[in-house]
Amino acid sequence: MYSPLKSAPVCLVVLLAAWPAAAQEKQSKYPKVNTAVAYEVDASWPKKPASVSWAEMSGVAVDAHDNVYLFTRARPPVQVYSADGKFLRSWGEDTIKSAHHIKIDGKCNVWIADIGHHVVRKFTPEGKLLLTLGTEGHAGCDETHLNQPTDMAITPSGDIYVSDGYGNARVVHFDADGKFVHAWGKLGSKQGEFSIPHAIAWCKDRLYVADRNNVRVQVFDLHGKLVDVWSNLVVPWGLCVTKEDELWVCGSSPMQWRKSDGTLGCPPKDQVFMKFSPEGRLLQLWTVPKGNDGLERPGEVNWVHAIAVDSKGNLYAGDIKGKRAQKFVRKEP
Numbered sequence: 087m088y089s090p091l092k093s094a095p096v097c098l099v100v101l102l103a104a105w106p107a108a109a110q111e112k113q114s115k116y117p118k119v120n121t122a123v124a125y126e127v128d129a130s131w132p133k134k135p136a137s138v139s140w141a142e143m144s145g146v147a148v149d150a151h152d153n154v155y156l157f158t159r160a161r162p163p164v165q166v167y168s169a170d171g172k173f174l175r176s177w178g179e180d181t182i183k184s185a186h187h188i189k190i191d192g193k194c195n196v197w198i199a200d201i202g203h204h205v206v207r208k209f210t211p212e213g214k215l216l217l218t219l220g221t222e223g224h225a226g227c228d229e230t231h232l233n234q235p236t237d238m239a240i241t242p243s244g245d246i247y248v249s250d251g252y253g254n255a256r257v258v259h260f261d262a263d264g265k266f267v268h269a270w271g272k273l274g275s276k277q278g279e280f281s282i283p284h285a286i287a288w289c290k291d292r293l294y295v296a297d298r299n300n301v302r303v304q305v306f307d308l309h310g311k312l313v314d315v316w317s318n319l320v321v322p323w324g325l326c327v328t329k330e331d332e333l334w335v336c337g338s339s340p341m342q343w344r345k346s347d348g349t350l351g352c353p354p355k356d357q358v359f360m361k362f363s364p365e366g367r368l369l370q371l372w373t374v375p376k377g378n379d380g381l382e383r384p385g386e387v388n389w390v391h392a393i394a395v396d397s398k399g400n401l402y403a404g405d406i407k408g409k410r411a412q413k414f415v416r417k418e419p
Contacts, residue, residue, distance in 0.1 A: 119419075122419060124417045126385075126417055127302055127415075127416035130171065131210075132183075133172060134167075137301045138160075138176055140156075141160035143410055143411050144158065144391050145187045145199075145391075147189055147196075148402065153167065153174060154394065154402055155196060157392075158409075162178055163178040163185050163198075171413075181207065182202075182380050185199075185202075186198075187324065189238055194211055195216065196208070199236055199237050199238060199248075203223055204233055209336045210337070217264050218264075219260055227254050228371045229266035230266070230414065232254070233250060236250075236251035236252060236283065243262065244262025245308070246259070247260075248260075248286070255271055256272065257269065257306070259310070268310065270306075271310075275300050283296065286297040287326065288327070289364050290364050291308055292364060293305070294333055298323060298351070301315040301340050303315075303316040303320075304379060305366070314366060320339065320340065320358060321337075322336075323390060323392075326395060331364055332363060332364075333363075334359065335360045335362065336360075336392070336393040353389060354376070354389060357390050358372070358373050359371075372391070374403075377407070380407075384413075389407045390405045400416050
């Protein structure tokens with residue numbers, strides 16, 4: 087049987103096939119307007135000098151001048167860079183053994199959690215030691231000992247709350263002078279219990295604890311009373327609070343234990359960043375490609391561990407397997 091289509095030139099067939107899509111494109115009624123906030127990696131940040139090294143990048147914090155403090159399991163452990171990537175200073179070789187999280191309080195003091203020495207320490211921005219919580223080199227679970235503490239939250243009044251998280255499963259409260267006040271929590275999965283309290287943050291007289299192995303953030307008042315539980319939203323690794331009283335959480339999407347897991351989510355299946363209101367309303371979700379061990383490209387993260395936000399809304403992330411910190415520049419819609 088004769089078919090006109092079979093005898094038509096090939097180019098005509100291609101044009102006929104493409105015409106509906108082209109016509110639909112011209113007739114689309116949907117405006118192409120960007121409404122989502124996005125972030126773009128600044129691959130040139132920071133300008134790390136050859137004299138310093140990076141290993142697992144377990145902590146990152148931003149001060150009131152948008153200087154970025156990196157906390158790495160290398161030497162020197164504390165490295166400070168400007169927002170444009172200029173290296174400013176470093177310190178901590180003589181006092182810090184193994185880095186975890188780092189925070190900066192309202193008076194610009196620098197706080198670090200040292201899981202190697204079993205202590206939390208307070209420094210000036212230049213690295214002068216001001217205070218030590220716990221007993222260096224000795225693990226324990228009492229008023230004067232910590233066991234691989236993971237993070238700390240400092241209130242405007244100076245009170246310190248420590249997530250005593252790898253060796254113990256509790257939150258410890260100290261006053262502004264470093265005197266023990268009280269502690270709460272134990273190992274378990276019931277509400278108020280912890281399985282690796284991995285990070286802690288303060289916001290509007292609430293304490294937010296990244297209860298990592300239990301796949302939740304638990305919220306307490308300043309006396310240790312449980313206020314709320316955010317379950318099955320994220321496997322939380324790091325926390326930070328913005329000047330607008332918004333809580334950023336970095337980690338991975340919820341997952342169950344695998345036979346190969348030593349701790350939950352190692353390795354994580356993906357990498358997510360989530361912003362919440364103090365009441366737990368999800369305000370923003372952003373995902374980042376997960377890199378391969380040792381082969382990470384700019385913009386990929388691998389075992390993201392820490393997050394910080396500067397005054398312009400730019401994000402800084404530190405990861406474990408990637409062994410680096412990266413700056414993600416906020417791009418408005």
